[in-house]
Amino acid sequence: AQTVTQSQPEMSVQEAETVTLSCTYDTSESDYYLFWYKQPPSRQMILVIRQEAYKQQNATENRFSVNFQKAAKSFSLKISDSQLGDAAMYFCAYRSARTGGFKTIFGAGTRLFVKA
């Protein structure tokens, strides 16, 4: 069974600085998708970024980028120029590309604090 591990329960960053959130996963599959979700205090889960495992190029969305290391099964999220609005819970998630196995599996989350 696949697992997703986020080893940092909490992280803190100064406004305008850069922070990296870690995520590792365990799978025997070769085709899958990885996601980072953000959950602000409003509780609404928002997709931040996604990565297809077959793509070597790291995904980027504005200030958010990932460092995808397939062999190491690592998928970290880098937030550049941190803003107060980035303060939230961040979840890493895995989704198989295998037919019949599409269940999304989430890590335990990392709470990010942004200091003004």
Next chain:
Amino acid sequence: GAGVSQSPSNKVTEKGKDVELRCDPISGHTALYWYRQSLGQGLEFLIYFQGNSAPDKSGLPSDRFSAERTGGSVSTLTIQRTQQEDSAVYLCASSPDTFWGTEAFFGQGTRLTVV
């Protein structure tokens, strides 16, 4: 609707009572998930419906929890004889569940408080 809708937003119930939580997924989404999130914690998987397949109930914590999905659309999560440890936010999500790795879309959750 435009997004995943959950009702009620908040529910306070007395210990021992039964509660029903409702989820209206995005139209056309074949996959539906229920998760539980205790205060400030991560997502605990409860149950997963995918099309007409038998649901994956492996995350249900006890036989007091059950869920159904009628007509491949609306889902109801039922908790019988509620306990104080059931207090949490219950999140529902849906996705098109195609090969192409579309993400899950979440509702805003139901905050359940058992007193």
